[in-house]
Amino acid sequence: MTSTTTRPPAAAYRDPIPSEVRxxxxxxxxxxxxxAIGLLEDGERDFVVLERADDIxxxxxxxxxxxCACDVPSHMYSYSFAPxxxxxxxxxxxxxxxxxxxxxxxRFGIAPYVRTGAGVxxxxxxxxxxxxxxxxxxxxxxxxFLISGTGPLCEPRYPELPGLERFEGAAFHSARWxxxxxxxxxRxxxxxTGASAIQFVPRIQPQVQRLTLFQRTPPWIxxxxxxxxxxxxxxxxxxxxxxxxxxxxxxYAALESRLLMFNHVPQLRPLARKLALRHIEAQVQxxxxxxxxxxxxxxxxKRVLLSNDYLPxxxxxxxxxxxxxIREVRAHSIVDADGVEHQxxxxxxGTGFRVTDQPIAEIVRGRGGERLADRWVDGVExxxxxxxxxxxxxxxxxxxxxxxxxxxxxxxxxxxMAYVRDALRQARDGAIGALAPKAAVQRAENEELQxxxxxxxxxxxxxxxxxxxxxxxxxxxxPDFTFLYRRRTARFALTDYDVEPLRTAPPVxxxxxxxATEPVAV
Numbered sequence: 001m002t003s004t005t006t007r008p009p010a011a012a013y014r015d016p017i018p019s020e021v022r023x024x025x026x027x028x029x030x031x032x033x034x035x036a037i038g039l040l041e042d043g044e045r046d047f048v049v050l051e052r053a054d055d056i057x058x059x060x061x062x063x064x065x066x067x068c069a070c071d072v073p074s075h076m077y078s079y080s081f082a083p084x085x086x087x088x089x090x091x092x093x094x095x096x097x098x099x100x101x102x103x104x105x106x107r108f109g110i111a112p113y114v115r116t117g118a119g120v121x122x123x124x125x126x127x128x129x130x131x132x133x134x135x136x137x138x139x140x141x142x143x144x145f146l147i148s149g150t151g152p153l154c155e156p157r158y159p160e161l162p163g164l165e166r167f168e169g170a171a172f173h174s175a176r177w178x179x180x181x182x183x184x185x186x187r188x189x190x191x192x193t194g195a196s197a198i199q200f201v202p203r204i205q206p207q208v209q210r211l212t213l214f215q216r217t218p219p220w221i222x223x224x225x226x227x228x229x230x231x232x233x234x235x236x237x238x239x240x241x242x243x244x245x246x247x248x249x250x251x252y253a254a255l256e257s258r259l260l261m262f263n264h265v266p267q268l269r270p271l272a273r274k275l276a277l278r279h280i281e282a283q284v285q286x287x288x289x290x291x292x293x294x295x296x297x298x299x300x301x302k303r304v305l306l307s308n309d310y311l312p313x314x315x316x317x318x319x320x321x322x323x324x325x326i327r328e329v330r331a332h333s334i335v336d337a338d339g340v341e342h343q344x345x346x347x348x349x350g351t352g353f354r355v356t357d358q359p360i361a362e363i364v365r366g367r368g369g370e371r372l373a374d375r376w377v378d379g380v381e382x383x384x385x386x387x388x389x390x391x392x393x394x395x396x397x398x399x400x401x402x403x404x405x406x407x408x409x410x411x412x413x414x415x416x417m418a419y420v421r422d423a424l425r426q427a428r429d430g431a432i433g434a435l436a437p438k439a440a441v442q443r444a445e446n447e448e449l450q451x452x453x454x455x456x457x458x459x460x461x462x463x464x465x466x467x468x469x470x471x472x473x474x475x476x477x478x479p480d481f482t483f484l485y486r487r488r489t490a491r492f493a494l495t496d497y498d499v500e501p502l503r504t505a506p507p508v509x510x511x512x513x514x515x516a517t518e519p520v521a522v
Contacts, residue, residue, distance in 0.1 A: 021048050026123075029101075030409075035417055038417045038420075040109065042425060049113050054117060059151065059153045063094060070091055072091075076407075119137045132145075159192075167331060189213075190212070192349060197213075201350075211318055213319065219305045255408065261300065262300045269457065272300075285315070300457040303465070361373040375390060379475060382400045382442070384416075386399050387436065387437045403476040405467070
């Protein structure tokens with residue numbers, strides 16, 4: 001990405017942790033950075049962004065595996081208030097997305113509020129003080145409001161395999177790629193066939209001696225309509241008024257229309273299935289391999305993936321696809337469920353993330369010291385996907401049932417930003433000390449969401465996916481059009497909340513906001 005700004009130096013994020021702030025934000029991915037921009041726009045200066053790593057970026061900082069890229073078109077995978085006319089491709093790569101995030105930090109002046117190396121180890125609600133007590137790796141602080149921007153794609157999920165501890169070769173997760181380890185000439189086992197594996201398998205297949213892919217369930221794969229964006233098109237996007245918004249609107253509408261197939265008009269699903277089958281038939285000639293990579297569940301039940309080179313990589317002479325499962329791992333091999341031993345030098349896990357059991361829930365304690373993980377033991381839920389009964393002044397970005405199977409999560413993040421900002425403004429103006437959704441209101445909304453998810457391809461498509469928790473409950477996806485979620489989050493209704501007045505003097509009014517480069521429009 002062409003940038004007119006300079007990336008903030010790492011030292012810019014190493015100032016001391018403040019002892020007390022009005023708002024503490026956990027995480028510096030798209031959610032955390034977006035909230036920080038919104039706070040500045042609202043004139044808020046009494047906040048801090050706590051980041052566990054040594055730089056900003058979240059999942060786009062961590063996932064550096066070969067071929068890492070977004071599967072949402074670039075012009076939709078960016079903030080509406082900070083468009084980038086200089087994307088080099090229609091689907092941006094990880095380095096370009098991370099550069100965009102760095103550019104946003106510099107452009108909106110977020111760096112002074114970020115603290116790196118400040119992983120949060122505990123967050124406890126103090127009922128008497130009406131504040132959160134937050135323990136970090138760099139010290140303790142208190143905050144009136146706590147915003148979790150960790151997201152569901154921050155903690156890798158590792159498989160539990162018999163004998164794995166005996167393996168003597170290299171082993172790493174795609175989200176923790178070991179760039180110092182040379183795969184050239186090695187016998188490599190890949191476990192998992194999710195979005196990451198779809199991207200890195202074609203990159204490593206030509207360099208390894210043997211690639212053995214252990215597949216539990218094949219994904220549905222559609223052609224990836226990626227292309228370079230030429231200099232003339234970038235020039236027009238920079239100079240023609242309204243063209244960027246028009247392009248974004250067109251992409252949004254095209255992506256949003258996919259919901260018709262997944263939810264409202266299932267009669268369209270066979271047509272999409274036929275297109276996907278043609279893609280498989282065109283790329284895989286061997287009938288045995290074709291049968292292995294052809295799903296037996298409805299298209300959309302699992303995340304639909306985009307690739308033009310994954311299936312050809314599996315069809316290469318040095319590649320095998322094992323579908324029987326794994327019996328055990330030995331010092332230098334993996335034994336499949338049929339008893340066949342496969343010699344392995346390196347294991348790469350493409351097994352995704354802890355989505356339905358997010359680690360943040362293990363360290364957050366609300367009223368009465370209740371741990372969020374214990375509250376969620378029978379099912380993850382929130383109100384508006386953002387606030388949780390019994391956990392005052394806590395906001396979760398990309399919380400339960402805000403994920404998408406058809407459009408850009410950035411749209412949902414911006415919707416949540418508007419909701420959280422309205423809550424913080426009303427709390428300041430109304431001298432509110434604590435607010436949490438009423439239990440009955442939260443319960444009613446979640447019962448409605450679960451009813452609306454019944455019969456959708458995500459719930460009843462005939463597969464097991466990360467959309468569903470261990471009990472088969474879909475606590476991940478928003479079940480309808482994204483503009484309906486934006487309508488729900490357009491205004492923070494205090495009548496839906498248990499509200500307590502501020503028991504201490506309110507903070508001094510913040511200074512007027514420094515004008516942003518462009519207004520924040522959410």
